[in-house]
Amino acid sequence: MPSHPISRRKFLAASALAASAAPFVRARAAGEPTDKVRVAVIGVSGQGAYSLGGVAKEDVVALCDVDESRATAARKQFPSAKFFTDYRKMFDGIAAGIDAVAVCTPDHTHAHAALAAIRRGKHVYCEKPLARTVQEVRLVTAAAAEHKVVTQMGTQIHAGENYRRVVEIVKSGLLGEIKRVHVWCHRRPNAGKKLPAPTPGVTFDTDVWLGPTPQEFFYANHPTWPHFHWRWWWGFGGGTLEDMGCHFMDLAHWALDLTSPTLVKATGSPIPGAENTVPEKLQVEYQYPARGSKPAVHLTWYHGETGPALDGKTTYKGFPDGVLFEGEKGQLVANYSQLQIMPDAFAKDFKAPEHSIPNSVGHHREWLDAIRGHGRPLCQFAYAGPLTESVLLGNASYQSGKELAWDAARGVVTNTKDANAYLECHARKGWELV
Known part of the structure; x- marks a missing residue:
């Protein structure tokens, strides 16, 4: 990526951070210690509802969703949690009261929400893919290493x-x-062809939903587009x-x-x-x-x-x-x-080896336990970054129509420089990451 390359050395620097995390103990207002993690969840319906289940035994202090109509169940389940429709306002208002953040938004805002949390020193669980572009993946992974936070990408099957x-x-x-x-x-x-043109009655802030993506088209009031069908459009x-x-x-x-x-x-x-x-x-x-x-x-x-x-x-x-x-x-x-x-x-004669990988305590639980200083998440960003990068390079090859010779150390395509444009985050004004 010509404008903001991030070296492979920095990209992989987070490999041992979770294992070395200090034990997490926080004091209650009354002075008694607690090991409950104060969690904020960004995106609380769909996959976000699943993540809420994974952190439900913690102290869920904040819920954030651009669509209030989809947040009713979560707000009822966690009535004491503060509710926001813009995660930026959430961080501006109550960042000091948050220990960890689960990012469950559409792909195009994963990096933006995750970086907003990491740069404030918050531990992050982010749904897959880690980001929408290779440049974003490297920024997120490097930030996690720099700030020494505990991370986990939401590939639950791991x-x-x-x-x-x-x-x-x-x-x-x-x-x-x-x-x-x-x-x-x-x-x-x-997705097929474009959906019918939108009609009046949008129930949420489309600007926040769009995030970095230019508004070429957007069917905010369609019942499935902003919650599922977005994934079929570049x-x-x-x-x-x-x-x-x-x-x-x-x-x-x-x-x-x-x-x-x-x-x-x-x-x-x-x-x-x-x-x-x-x-x-x-x-x-x-x-x-x-x-x-x-x-x-x-x-x-x-x-x-x-x-x-x-x-x-x-x-x-x-x-x-x-x-x-x-x-x-x-x-x-x-x-x-x-x-x-x-x-x-x-x-016929095959015999499986003895188990060497313990069964998981749960994908979210691995992350939460590591925040407390116990074990390490197996899908931390140091591992998840190169995995996501490989996936995104496949799409970049399709979009460019070219075979890509990838220099991971430099973070650039070397044989067809025009393809690097498909690896970068082209954010609209006000949503730049770097």
Whole structure:
């Protein structure tokens, strides 16, 4: 990113912060100690409601949502929490009374809300993806390292038992050397053509919802657009890859210790008749370098079909979404809840290794416990940053129409400089991050 590059050294500098966090103890007004964390939640419906459940046993001191009509249930559940429609006003007013923040807004405001919290020294849980652009990812990750806050990205499946068993198998070496991985998700964007023009009756502040994104179009009063369909339009989201890539590619990144790719090439097809929307189907080739004694890895992402091929002809029964590890000795295919060893001749005598990764206490609980000085979150931003970056590079390749040679150390595409524009945050006035 030419204007504000952030080096890989700074990008990965946060790797041990959570483990070294000081024990968290706060005094009650009456003088008695408490280990309850004072949490603010930004975005309290939809996925935000799920996060509220994850922090419900803490001291929820603030709720923030641009749409008051969607915040009724949360306000009823936490009547003593202060309510805001603008997180900037929340921080201006009661920042001193907040220890930690959960960011559950649409993708295009993740970085802005997270940085507002981190720069005030607040611990942050941020839903996936960590940000909408690579530049934003690096700013957030560097800030978390600088301010030594405890972080967790909301890829909740990272806490799932099945993922942990898969990681144990892959890391054990029982499948042999792994150089090839396929990752697929059947979901297709369902936005299609632009929605009908909005009519009067908008119930919330569209300026705050838009945040950094220029107002080219915005259907504030549509029942689903500001709460879900935004993800199918550039400027707000990044389609199926940005929406689901951090979940499924997470397994490969974790099991194989992947960080940043060196080459990324995407091909896809747009939604017929659509305007400015994300691809209906997409295939992305990622080349990851060798890591110590581990070989280079070729990972392919596919979305829009129920298997690892955009023609729909390659499927694995029971795995409409999945991750396939091709080892020299055997193969493993997995999704959120199940795994299968292949081929049958190899699976017949296969014995899984002893458990080496403890089952999670819960994705939010990992973060909250680490704030108190116990353990560390496994999806902290030092890990989640390179994962999100890989996902976003796939979209940048599609948008630019070019294969990208990625220099992670410098944070730039080296073979086609015009593609760097797709990695930067082009914020409207008043919403600049740097």
